[in-house]
Amino acid sequence: MDSQLPIEARLWEYIDGHSAATERAAIEQLLATNSSWQQKYQELLDLHQLMQEHIELEQPGLRFSKSVMESIAFNQITPAARTYINKRVIWGVATFFLLSILGFLVYGLAQLQWSSGNASDPSKLTHVIDKLESTDLALPSSYLYALMLVIVVMGLMLLDMVLRNKKKEKTV
Structure with a gap:
């Protein structure tokens, strides 16, 4: 030292x-x-x-303990996560993604050429593979705009819900 x-x-x-x-x-x-x-x-x-x-440590008085408990009760205790997370928002987001995936699957399956052929002929198999590789899976612009519109509307709805919740918390 x-x-x-x-x-x-x-x-x-x-x-x-x-x-x-x-x-x-x-x-x-x-x-x-x-x-x-x-x-x-x-x-x-x-x-x-x-x-x-x-010197012995003194126990705090009963009034002190009571005032501490009252101050704790006066302050709002943070609720558990499941009580303040809106389940409708979660279900809405999950539904949107599931519908998007389902829509893409339906669109992709609609673009396939469903024709029966002889699977034993290797030349036809390579022809089918070439056709699959050349298939254009890009969305037409009207579908893309509709998808973007749905996303923007859902985002605005989510923003509205968040702002309403904040306004409620300020008034309470």
Whole structure:
């Protein structure tokens, strides 16, 4: 420990048993040779024993406990997550994504050419694979615009719901 620390701080650490072994040896040597250190050590040791014998921690009064409980009850306790998350929003988002996936599947299946052929002929199989690779699965612009319109409307509805909830919280 730094020898520049005040005598009291070093002695308190010695009394409490928090000083290192080398520091403890140095303090013991100072206590054996220096009278001011001995006098200060005796004062601090008496104070330490007095604190251990006579000072007991007091229990807080009943009024204090009651006021703490009242202040806790006065503040609004945060509800569990499932009570403040609107289930309709979650169901709406899930429905939108499921309908989008279903729409893409229906569109993709409608674009396929369903014709029966001889599966044993490898040339026809490569012809079918080539046809699948050349199939254009891009959405026509009218479908794309309709999809974007639905997304924007749902986003505006979500924004409206969030703003209404914030307004309700401010008034309550």
